[in-house]
Amino acid sequence: MSEVTRRGLLGGVAVTAGAAAIQSAVEAAVSAGPAAAETAACPTTGPVTVYPADPRYQELTVGYNQRWVGAPDYVRLVSSTDQVVRAVQEAVSAGKRISVVSGGHCLAPFVFNPDVKVVIDLSGLSNVYFDPLRNAYAVEGGCRLSAAYDALYKKWGVTIPGGMCPTVGIGGHATGGGYGFLSRQLGAVIDHLDAVEIVVVDRTGTARAVVASRDPADPNHELWWACAGGGGGNFGIVTRFWFRTAGLGGKQLVSPPKDVLLSAVGIPWSALDRTKFTALVTNWGSWYEQHAAPSDPARVLSGVASLAHRSAQNIFLLTQVDATASGAQQLLSDYLGALTQGLGVDAIVAAQPAAKLPWLHAVKLIAASIPSFINPTLRGSSKSAYLRKPYTAAQAGAMYDALNRTDFSNPAGAVTLAGFSGGAINAVSPTQTALVHRSCSYWTLFETQWQDPAADAANIGWLRDLYGSVWSATGGYPVPGEQADGCYINNPDPDITDPAFNRSGVPWYTLYYKSNYARLQQVKAAYDPRNVFRHQQSIALP
CATH class of the missing domain: 3.30.465.10 (Uridine Diphospho-n-acetylenolpyruvylglucosamine Reductase; domain 3)
Structure with a gap:
């Protein structure tokens, strides 16, 4: 199976570095040129089969999420379509269960689990x-x-x-x-x-x-x-x-924009009480709801808000704007002003100005600023929600309570509001492709990451409590309706099929695919x- 990718955004591990560290990286990047190294093409080589006795086996049977470890009979590394056909045929003829890995970022046990007997690894197929x-x-x-x-x-x-x-x-x-x-x-x-x-x-x-x-x-x-x-x-x-x-x-x-404005703003938790936190969450949702139309000029701006656990000391607003668009700087200023209206943090925001960077330079800087993206030792749990309208005050309060719990202290626990929906995405009919979520304003990642297996229960339990509280009015999940629009399949959630957690009465496939499921x-x-x-x-x- 093609691996289902991790949709982590501003991972909480990165948040611990603090707003100043990220902002310093942004400022330093202004004078640095884009990386010049070309990506080498991967030549086609013969398939490689790795068995349990091979030292490489342990590296090839676990993905990004260290919670899920496979025990297949073998891993087949391929570098051509013909090799994939032969690998699949061999496994099918032998009656062996197949899974496939591309980048390895599946957060659920879809690729690595006890039922899988053959893992087909596509890492050599990368031209x-x-x-x-x-x-x-x-x-x-x-x-x-x-x-x-x-x-x-x-x-x-x-x-x-x-x-x-x-x-x-x-x-x-x-x-x-x-x-x-x-x-x-x-x-x-x-x-x-x-x-x-x-x-x-x-x-x-x-x-x-x-x-x-x-x-x-x-x-x-x-x-x-x-x-x-x-x-x-x-x-x-x-x-x-x-x-x-x-x-x-x-x-x-x-083509991407030639240059972008990249803004990284850190707001200390000490500046936020329950009322101000709720205002921020409401302001965020309102801005994206107001600018969700495909023709809206503000579609050239997109941002994420990483609302990390209080132990991280800060929350973060990371924003990118097409610098070639008319009025780009004013759009960014107005956006940050709208998000922080009523919070009393104007001086904090003003002290962290945006940088103008070449587009690819910004891509690499964002990736480098978030260590959790490439940390091979993390365990994780995550859930998602598509939103049409802002979170209610009660929902924002549930987030505040979870993020300020004193019996749980993990800076990697976070609610990330992601302004990656709306705009051009909403210009496409929900039936034109299988991607059905074409009328949303933004989506949200609920996530925690950790390293010690002994911390599994605390982290998984905290996330379940957080998510269940936010969506308590609809049975624990974001049921498609006036406010919410279900869940993102690229952020798979093992709990979504369990009636102990999904009490909504809405099946998992409706949350992921809505009316497109029958056609699928x-x-x-x-x-x-x-x-x-x-x-x-x-x-x-x-």
Whole structure:
């Protein structure tokens, strides 16, 4: 299964560094040039099979989230589509359960669990190139976001509007939708998806590679539709993505801004009481609700607010604005003013001015400022929510209470408000792709990370209490309605299927896919009739 990527934003571990450290990095970056190293192409080599006795096995059977460790019969590292076909066929013929890893950022036990007997590792399948046959940019299924950004921009001056974490794999990120700082301006990653090459298994148990495109006349068009937001691990293994922006012409794919304004503002918890914290959360939601329309000029701005546990000492507002847009500086000033209205922190905000940076430089700086993105020792738990309207005062109060608990002290515990929805994303019909959440203003990540396995119960329990309290009025989960719009499949939540926690009466698949689920089931029946590609929350056969 294509790994489902981590949607962590401003990880709490980074928050402990403090606003000053991040701001210093921003200021230092102003005079530094963009990194010049090119991303080397990965040559095709023979497949490598790693068995339990191999020293590499322990590294290849655990992903970003150290809570989930696999025990497969072997790991097969591949570097071509043909090798993937053969690896899948071998496993299917032997009756062995398959999973697949791209970047390894699946937060749930979908890839590494006791049922999986063969892990297919796509890390050797990571080339990025222009394909003249499709007149599109090809990104292979094992490529990580940092490599994709580097190659696409340095060689052709184009990009995909993806996430911040450099080590996330394109496989899970794209199939779940894919968001980042450019998404309000340019859309989700899958809004630029022209085609996929995917290894599937037919009713006879035969593995083969098929190409599915967004052309409605393509006989495999429904498979493309499902891969454009239907989540990883459901239909097959995507070995190649082709990106081309419809109707653009010229370079065939969108370009990022030449420069961006990057603002990092830290607000000390000592400046916030319950009333002021609630005002900040309300102000945030109101601004994004007011600027969610696809044509809104403020779509060139996107930000995150990391509301970390009080033990982190600060909360953070990280904002990016297209510096080439008219009135960019004023837009940023007005935005920060709107978010902090009534908080009495004007002097704090003014003391942390924005920096103007080349776009790729900003991408790398954000990644470097958040150590949790690349820390290989972390355990984690997370949950998500799409929002149309601001949180209520009661919901913000529930956040405040959890973030100020004295019986739990972890600076990595945080609620992150993410302004990566709305704008251009909302210009697309909810049925045009499998990504159904096309009328939202922002979404939220509820997360905690830690290292010691002995701290599992405390961290998982704290997060469950926090999330359950925020969504207590709707049975513990953000039921689609006037205020909320469900959950993000790229932030998979093991609790969502458990009626002890999801008391809403709304099934997990409705929270993830809403009315698109039935259509996804039909695609499942057509392309994976034997249910070869499955996990604990995969699309079920109809």
